Amino acid sequence: MTASPAPTTQLDLGGITLTYVPDGEFRAEPGIAYPHGHEDVLTDGLDVLDDDGMLVLSVGAILVTTHDRRVLIDTGIGDRTIPLVRPGADRDAFMRGGMLLENLRALGVRPEDVDAVLLTHLHADHVGWIGDESAGTAPTFPNAEYWVSDDEWEAWADGDGADAVGPRPHELALIATRRRALTDGCEPVDGVVAVATAGHTPGHVAFAVRGSSGRALVVGDALHCPAEVLHPDLVWVGDHDPAGAVATRRAITERVGDGAEVLVGPHFPDAVFRRYRPTVAVPLTELAP
Numbered sequence: 001m002t003a004s005p006a007p008t009t010q011l012d013l014g015g016i017t018l019t020y021v022p023d024g025e026f027r028a029e030p031g032i033a034y035p036h037g038h039e040d041v042l043t044d045g046l047d048v049l050d051d052d053g054m055l056v057l058s059v060g061a062i063l064v065t066t067h068d069r070r071v072l073i074d075t076g077i078g079d080r081t082i083p084l085v086r087p088g089a090d091r092d093a094f095m096r097g098g099m100l101l102e103n104l105r106a107l108g109v110r111p112e113d114v115d116a117v118l119l120t121h122l123h124a125d126h127v128g129w130i131g132d133e134s135a136g137t138a139p140t141f142p143n144a145e146y147w148v149s150d151d152e153w154e155a156w157a158d159g160d161g162a163d164a165v166g167p168r169p170h171e172l173a174l175i176a177t178r179r180r181a182l183t184d185g186c187e188p189v190d191g192v193v194a195v196a197t198a199g200h201t202p203g204h205v206a207f208a209v210r211g212s213s214g215r216a217l218v219v220g221d222a223l224h225c226p227a228e229v230l231h232p233d234l235v236w237v238g239d240h241d242p243a244g245a246v247a248t249r250r251a252i253t254e255r256v257g258d259g260a261e262v263l264v265g266p267h268f269p270d271a272v273f274r275r276y277r278p279t280v281a282v283p284l285t286e287l288a289p
């Protein structure tokens, strides 16, 4: 089987629902994504590669819905394609977005209905729909506050926007006008608690979500691929602090190891909602009831 970007999928936790809302897809050369070795683990029955042998990642947002809130965790890439330049490569590597607003609309959610945006971190594929470059300082989600940790904000706020994987100047300007600080353990939305998970970026944050009938952990880019669940020592090319990222991955895989919490990997192909077992991360759709 070959991997595909995940479709719109819902997880009802009881009074709080998570919906994976696709924006697009991400194809990466395995040897570049994991520069310290990968072949054996990526082909180990995981179905994370496409027909050309490229690593497939989903890209989108997690919509959190409660009786009175519509909240997004991350915002995808935006309406654009970011080529990933690889000298001498003969296979296309890219991040492509564009579908988020349309997919939200199909769920009955208009941009003005979103009242908060929780950002795991500020990489380009997570802040892309905050605003439209041509619209200057007009926000896409006019009624939303943006929640970002202080460490993450300080790592990017003084940049010039020249880093291809970082936020663009108009995105930084929009966040600056309405930023709220995420701190470890804070609860920006009832039932959603911030979990400090630095390593991939300096102030990366995951979110623990609790409903009346279940729990989930939205891991952001603390884990990119099911291979990292089984092999938390894998280092992703974009990890700011490789040792810190590995320590965070180990802590998360230990935390979700008893299967009590649904592991939500927004970059995972095919299924972003999974339950972890000591030997395999099983797509939720394949679990026995």
Ligand SMILES: [Zn+2]
Pocket (backbone or CB within 6 Å): 123, 125, 126, 221, 267
């Ligand atoms: Zn990402």
